[in-house]
Amino acid sequence: MRALRLHGDRDLRLETLPDPEMPGPGEVRIRVRAVALNFLDVWGFRGMAFAKRKLPQVAGVECSGEIEAIGAGVEGFAIGDVVVPYGAETCGECRACREGRDNLCENVAGILGFHVDGFARELIVRPARLVVKAPASVSFEDAACAAIGFGTVQHMLFDNAKLEPGESILVHAGGSGIGTAAIKMAKAIGCTVYTTVGDDEKGEKARALGADHVINYRTERFEGEVRRLTKRKGVDVVFEHVGADTWNGSLLCLKRGGRLVTCGSTSGVSTTMNLMQLFQQQYRIFGSFGCSMANIRQSLEKMAGGMSPVIDSVFPMERFAEGLERLEGRRVFGKVVVTL
Structure with a gap:
C-alpha cells in the first residue's frame, strides 16, 4: 500500500509499505478514501509534537474510508460501508471510555497521525469499537471532516x-x-x-x-x-x-x-x-479537546440532513504537502481534503 510518512521537520515522503494483516477478532480493515487536514497535521509537519514520537510516522489525523474486511465477532458493519474511524488510541476500559467520554480516556496511547501512525495510507486495521458507520448519503470527502472538523x-x-x-x-x-x-x-x-x-x-x-x-x-x-x-x-x-x-x-x-x-x-x-x-x-x-464517538455520529447525522462541511480544496495524495502549506498559510476557507 501507499502511505505518506513524515521522516523529520517538513520531510514528508510518499512510500510503499506492506499491506496490514487481515483484521483479527473485534477489528475491521478500512480502505482509506479521504483525509481531511487540520492544524494538528501542520504542527506535526513542522515537527511540533507534544510528546516524543518515533519517526518515520504515517501522517493524517482525520479520515473516512470503506470497510474492506471484517474480523470475527464484529457486528453492525458490512463490506463497502462508509465509515469514520476515531482518531485516538483509547483503552475502552476506563470509566471515561465506559461512559462514552472517549476524549477523556485515562489511558490514551496517543493521537493517530501525531503521536502514532495516522490515516494517510491506503489500508488500516482498527478496533470496530472505534469506528462509526456513516449514513449512505454522506460522501467520503464530507465524512472525512466528521471526526475533527465537525x-x-x-x-x-x-x-x-x-x-x-x-x-x-x-x-x-x-x-x-x-x-x-x-x-x-x-x-x-x-x-x-x-x-x-x-x-x-x-x-x-x-x-x-x-x-x-x-x-x-x-x-x-x-x-x-x-x-x-x-x-x-x-x-x-x-x-x-x-x-x-x-x-x-x-x-x-x-x-x-x-x-x-x-x-x-x-x-x-x-x-x-x-x-x-x-x-x-x-x-x-x-x-475542549477532540470529541466523543457520539459527537462523530451526531456530526454525520447533520451531514446526512444537509449540513455539509465547507470544503476549500481537494488534493490528490501526491499533493498532501501542498494542502498542508495552503492550510499553514491561512489561504483557506473551510477544510482541505486529500483523496486516496
Whole structure:
C-alpha cells in the first residue's frame, strides 16, 4: 500500500509499505478514501509534537474510508460501508471510555497521525469499537471532516458551552474548518452569529454561510465592534481557538455570566488575564479537546440532513504537502481534503 510518512521537520515522503494483516477478532480493515487536514497535521509537519514520537510516522489525523474486511465477532458493519474511524488510541476500559467520554480516556496511547501512525495510507486495521458507520448519503470527502472538523465543534458548542436556540455567539476565524462548521451549527438553531475573518473576501463567504455580523480583525478591533453591535451587552458564547492574541479581547466580548469555550492556541499557548474580571462578571470558561464517538455520529447525522462541511480544496495524495502549506498559510476557507 501507499502511505505518506513524515521522516523529520517538513520531510514528508510518499512510500510503499506492506499491506496490514487481515483484521483479527473485534477489528475491521478500512480502505482509506479521504483525509481531511487540520492544524494538528501542520504542527506535526513542522515537527511540533507534544510528546516524543518515533519517526518515520504515517501522517493524517482525520479520515473516512470503506470497510474492506471484517474480523470475527464484529457486528453492525458490512463490506463497502462508509465509515469514520476515531482518531485516538483509547483503552475502552476506563470509566471515561465506559461512559462514552472517549476524549477523556485515562489511558490514551496517543493521537493517530501525531503521536502514532495516522490515516494517510491506503489500508488500516482498527478496533470496530472505534469506528462509526456513516449514513449512505454522506460522501467520503464530507465524512472525512466528521471526526475533527465537525465533531470538535459539536462537542464545544453543545456538550460544553450548552449553546441554546436564539443565543448570540462570537465565532473566531470564521473561515477556518471549525469556524465554518460553528457558523452553520449555530445558525441552524437560530443563533445570532458574530464572526471574525482576516480579509473581506472571507467576510463575504462567511455572510453567505449565515453569519449576521462579520468583523475584519485586521482593520477593526473585534472586541470593540462586538461591544458596539451588542450595545455593550456582549454575547452569550465565544467560540475561541486562536489563543493568546484574542484571549482577553474574547473575554471583553462576553456578557455577564457568558461562556467561553476554547479548543486551540495557534497564536500562542500562554496569556495573562484579569481574575477580578473573571469572577465579577461570573464568566464560565470551558477547555475542549477532540470529541466523543457520539459527537462523530451526531456530526454525520447533520451531514446526512444537509449540513455539509465547507470544503476549500481537494488534493490528490501526491499533493498532501501542498494542502498542508495552503492550510499553514491561512489561504483557506473551510477544510482541505486529500483523496486516496
